[in-house]
Every structure is written in structure tokens, then in C-alpha cells.
Amino acid sequence: MKLVIAVVQDKDSNRLSNQLIQKGFGATKLASTGGFLKSGNTTFLIGVEEERVEEVLQVIKDTCKSREKTVTPMSNMGGSSGETYVPYPVTVQVGGATVFVVDVQQFAHF
Amino acid sequence: MKLVIAVVQDKDSNRLSNQLIQKGFGATKLASTGGFLKSGNTTFLIGVEEERVEEVLQVIKDTCKSREKTVTPMSNMGGSSGETYVPYPVTVQVGGATVFVVDVQQFAHF
Amino acid sequence: MKLVIAVVQDKDSNRLSNQLIQKGFGATKLASTGGFLKSGNTTFLIGVEEERVEEVLQVIKDTCKSREKTVTPMSNMGGSSGETYVPYPVTVQVGGATVFVVDVQQFAHF
Ligand code: NI
Ligand code: NI
Ligand code: NI
Numbered sequence: 001m002k003l004v005i006a007v008v009q010d011k012d013s014n015r016l017s018n019q020l021i022q023k024g025f026g027a028t029k030l031a032s033t034g035g036f037l038k039s040g041n042t043t044f045l046i047g048v049e050e051e052r053v054e055e056v057l058q059v060i061k062d063t064c065k066s067r068e069k070t071v072t073p074m075s076n077m078g079g080s081s082g083e084t085y086v087p088y089p090v091t092v093q094v095g096g097a098t099v100f101v102v103d104v105q106q107f108a109h110f
Numbered sequence: 111m112k113l114v115i116a117v118v119q120d121k122d123s124n125r126l127s128n129q130l131i132q133k134g135f136g137a138t139k140l141a142s143t144g145g146f147l148k149s150g151n152t153t154f155l156i157g158v159e160e161e162r163v164e165e166v167l168q169v170i171k172d173t174c175k176s177r178e179k180t181v182t183p184m185s186n187m188g189g190s191s192g193e194t195y196v197p198y199p200v201t202v203q204v205g206g207a208t209v210f211v212v213d214v215q216q217f218a219h220f
Numbered sequence: 221m222k223l224v225i226a227v228v229q230d231k232d233s234n235r236l237s238n239q240l241i242q243k244g245f246g247a248t249k250l251a252s253t254g255g256f257l258k259s260g261n262t263t264f265l266i267g268v269e270e271e272r273v274e275e276v277l278q279v280i281k282d283t284c285k286s287r288e289k290t291v292t293p294m295s296n297m298g299g300s301s302g303e304t305y306v307p308y309p310v311t312v313q314v315g316g317a318t319v320f321v322v323d324v325q326q327f328a329h330f
Contacts, residue, residue, distance in 0.1 A: 003210050007248045017144060026208065028117045028142045028153060032248045034237060043248060047210060057328055065330035098246065100223050100267060101326035106211035108167055110175035113320050127254060136318065138227045138252045138263060155263070157320060216321035218277055220285035
């Protein structure tokens with residue numbers, strides 16, 4: 001048995017939860033902040049048999065990996081009236097996951 | 111030294127805290143959600159000497175184990191006026207604990 | 221790779237965060253309560269290479285260790301009017317950290 005401790009961004013947290021449930025993995029979620037990732041994040045504790053660790057890592061990678069996202073801010077680019085709004089796309093980095101796999105010496109379910 | 115990571119239901123959390131304190135175990139509590147257990151739960155981190163791990167597991171089992179509880183809902187069984195309320199007992203599952211025991215390579219208290 | 225799990229008092233939490241960031245350590249913070257320490261505390265998860273574990277422990281010790289603090293309560297020592305306030309210093313214990321170092325079998329960053 002292994003314990004996978006994964007810190008992911010809040011915005012990816014629900015998708016990760018759903019994917020884990022769908023694949024039959026048990027996980028518990030803890031609200032966390034700062035550190036590995038910039039702002040609000042979620043720490044997942046996922047108990048998993050050794051032979052399925054890679055599968056869990058793949059799910060985390062697929063749902064949370066750091067990626068570029070193109071956003072088009074709609075804010076006024078100038079300040080004076082009569083000026084046109086020029087919405088130009090900006091690339092931002094979103095997501096990301098930091099994952100630790102720890103050995104479980106004993107596991108119990110009561 | 112071992113670290114016992116236990117996810118229990120919120121409603122069993124206070125009793126577990128009290129039992130651990132009474133038996134001289136140090137524990138810290140983290141609010142957690144979902145996953146191993148249905149709804150709001152609490153994750154305990156309990157630092158313990160190897161020879162007392164079984165004792166901690168027993169305390170968790172005694173206070174948190176999954177059990178049936180008979181509740182008698184008092185809600186109206188019908189909808190129209192004049193109908194009688196028939197309070198019949200319903201059996202629900204409460205409690206439950208998921209426990210991981212992890213080896214601690216180094217322990218410090220400052 | 222090691223995972224350092226440190227429970228510290230809330231009041232030392234920001235200084236610890238800053239010191240860790242300054243020295244290039246990644247950490248995530250979880251709000252926690254009770255147990256090892258009296259009241260509100262913070263649980264840090266710090267991923268660190270084996271050869272820097274002692275450095276992390278030193279940072280935790282430097283910023284969080286249990287220490288005496290002299291406070292001078294300004295509350296009225298008597299109750300009846302005309303009595304003088306005698307502000308005398310009181311020594312209280314603040315801080316403290318409980319730290320577990322756990323082996324990380326696999327580490328991933330996506
Ligand atoms: Ni195993
Ligand atoms: Ni040991
Ligand atoms: Ni290592």
C-alpha cells in the first residue's frame with residue numbers, strides 16, 4: 001500500500017476528485033495554501049495499492065498538469081474616453097501538481 | 111516512531127481526540143472532505159512510538175468504527191391533512207475510519 | 221527525497237513560510253488544531269532533498285522553537301476603586317514545533 005500526497009490547484013481539484021472516484025480510488029481532500037503552488041490549493045491523500053500508483057500519477061498528470069492557457073482580458077487598454085478596447089490574447093500558466101508517494105507500513109479500515 | 115494518519119467522520123472526531131489525550135497520545139487535526147468517507151471528515155496526524163501503534167489503532171476502532179444506528183425520522187409520511195404520522199425506525203451506517211501507518215525516519219520537537 | 225511534516229503555532233507560521241521561501245524550500249500549509257500544541261496551529265508539508273533535511277530542521281527550530289516570553293498584563297490587579305494598577309511581568313511559553321521526517325519513494329512534478 002502506498003499513500004499518494006498530491007498538492008494541486010483549487011481549480012483542478014474537482015476534476016481530479018471526479019476522475020479518481022470514476023477509477024475507483026479513495027481520496028480525501030485537505031484545504032491548503034501557498035508553497036509549492038502560488039495560491040489556494042488542495043492537498044489530496046490517496047491510498048492506493050502499489051501496482052496502481054502509476055495509474056494514479058497519470059490521472060493527476062492528465063487533470064492537473066501545468067499548462068498554458070490563452071485568456072483575452074476585456075479591460076480597457078487606454079483610459080480616455082473615445083479610445084477603442086483592444087482585446088489581445090495573453091498566455092498564462094495554470095495548473096501544476098506536486099506529488100509525493102510514501103510507503104504505508106500498515107493499513108486499516110474500521 | 112510512526113505517524114498514524116487517520117481519516118474519521120466529523121461526528122466521531124471529538125471522542126477520538128479525548129480518548130487519545132486521555133491515553134497520552136499527541137495528535138493534530140486537519141479538516142478534510144470527501145473521498146474515503148462520504149461527507150465532512152477529520153484527518154488526524156498521530157505521532158506514536160512503534161510499540162504503541164496497535165493501541166492507537168484500537169482507540170480509533172473503538173471510537174470510530176463503522177456501525178449501524180437506528181434512527182426514527184419524525185417527518186410526515188404522507189402529505190394530505192388528517193393523515194397519521196407513522197414513525198418507523200430506519201437503520202443507517204455511521205462512522206468508519208481509514209488509517210495509514212507511515213514510518214518516521216526522524217522526529218524532532220523544538 | 222524526504223517529506224518534512226511540521227506542526228507549528230499559528231503565530232510562527234508566517235515567519236517560517238518566509239524563511240523557507242528565502243532559502244528556496246517549497247512548502248504547503250494546512251490549517252490544523254489541537255493535539256501536539258495547545259491551540260490553533262499550522263501543518264507544513266515541505267518536500268526536500270535528503271542532504272538539506274538538517275537545514276530545514278534548523279529553519280524550523282530557529283523560527284518556531286518553544287521559548288519564554290515576558291508579557292506585562294495591564295489588567296487591574298484589584299477590584300475596588302482607588303486601588304493602584306500594579307503591572308508585573310509574567311513569563312509565558314510560546315512557540316514550539318513537532319516535526320516528522322518521512323521518506324518519499326517517488327516524487328513527481330507535473
Ligand atoms: Ni504496501
Ligand atoms: Ni521509529
Ligand atoms: Ni529520496
